[in-house]
Amino acid sequence: MKALKQSQFSQLLPLDGADYRVFCDFDGTLVDIANAPHKIYVNEYIPELLMALDNRFNFCLVSGRSLEDLRQYLPIDALNTFGCHGAEFSRKGQQYIPECSLNQILQEIELKLCEVLFNYPGVLVEEKPYSLAIHYRNFVGDIEKLKSFLDDILSAYDNEIQLLSGKKVYEFCLKHINKGQAVSGYLDKISSNNKNTLHERSIFIGDDTTDEAGFKKVNSLGGISIRVGFLKESSAHYYVEDIYAVHAFLHYLSQTEIECLAAS
Numbered sequence: 692m693k694a695l696k697q698s699q700f701s702q703l704l705p706l707d708g709a710d711y712r713v714f715c716d717f718d719g720t721l722v723d724i725a726n727a728p729h730k731i732y733v734n735e736y737i738p739e740l741l742m743a744l745d746n747r748f749n750f751c752l753v754s755g756r757s758l759e760d761l762r763q764y765l766p767i768d769a770l771n772t773f774g775c776h777g778a779e780f781s782r783k784g785q786q787y788i789p790e791c792s793l794n795q796i797l798q799e800i801e802l803k804l805c806e807v808l809f810n811y812p813g814v815l816v817e818e819k820p821y822s823l824a825i826h827y828r829n830f831v832g833d834i835e836k837l838k839s840f841l842d843d844i845l846s847a848y849d850n851e852i853q854l855l856s857g858k859k860v861y862e863f864c865l866k867h868i869n870k871g872q873a874v875s876g877y878l879d880k881i882s883s884n885n886k887n888t889l890h891e892r893s894i895f896i897g898d899d900t901t902d903e904a905g906f907k908k909v910n911s912l913g914g915i916s917i918r919v920g921f922l923k924e925s926s927a928h929y930y931v932e933d934i935y936a937v938h939a940f941l942h943y944l945s946q947t948e949i950e951c952l953a954a955s
Contacts, residue, residue, distance in 0.1 A: 777873030822864035871904030
C-alpha cells in the first residue's frame with residue numbers, strides 16, 4: 692500500500708480522454724465516524740461536490756447505511772446509491788428492492804440482541820431494512836465476550852446470514868451481500884461497447900474492512916483502490932490520510948470551482 696499525495700493525482704489518473712467509474716463509501720470516507728450514527732457532520736460542500744463529480748464521470752455511493760438514512764444527509768435521489776452494503780440500490784431516485792425476505796430472521800435476532808442492552812452497557816443496536824448493526828464504540832467491556840455472544844446467535848442462521856466486522860461495529864446481514872458484489876452488479880448495468888476507451892477505470896474509495904470486497908473487485912478489473920488510513924493487511928493499492936484528502940481527490944476528478952477545505 693502506497694501513500695497517495697495530491698501532487699500525484701494527475702499522474703495516477705489523468706483526465707484527458709478519461710472515463711472513470713467512481714465508487715465511494717460514506718462513513719469514515721466522506722465524513723468522520725462519530726460516537727453514534729446520527730451524530731456525524733457532513734461538510735456543506737459535499738452534496739455539490741458529489742453532484743459535480745457525477746456530471747463529469749459515473750459516480751456511485753456505496754454505504755452500509757440504509758437509503759432512507761442516507762437521504763437525510765445527501766441528495767441521493769440525484770445520485771446512484773447502494774445502501775446496506777449493497778442490499779438496496781437507488782438509480783437516481785428509482786429504488787430497486789431486493790428479492791429476499793429477512794423480516795422474520797431479523798426479528799428473531801433482534802429479540803436475542805435484547806440481552807446486549809442489559810449485559811453490554813454502551814452497545815447500540817441499529818435497525819436497518821436488511822441488517823442489524825451492533826455499535827460498540829461506547830462499550831468499555833470485553834469485546835471478545837461480545838463477539839462470542841454474537842457468534843452464538845449467528846450459528847443458528849449462518850446458512851443465510853453473515854456477521855460483518857467494521858470499525859467498532861458488527862452487523863448481521865445477508866450472506867451474499869457485500870460491496871464487491873455491488874460494484875460488479877453496477878458495472879454490469881452500465882457496461883457499454885466502449886470497453887477499450889483509454890483511461891477507462893474503476894475507482895473504489897473506502898476506509899473499513901467492509902470496503903475490502905470493493906477494493907478487491909476493482910483491483911481484479913485493473914482499477915484503483917484507495918483506503919482512508921494506512922493498514923498493512925488491506926487490499927487497497929493506495930492510502931490517504933483523512934476524509935479531507937478524499938475531498939481533495941474528488942475535487943480533482945470533478946474539476947469544479949467548488950470551494951472546500953479539501954482543496955484549500
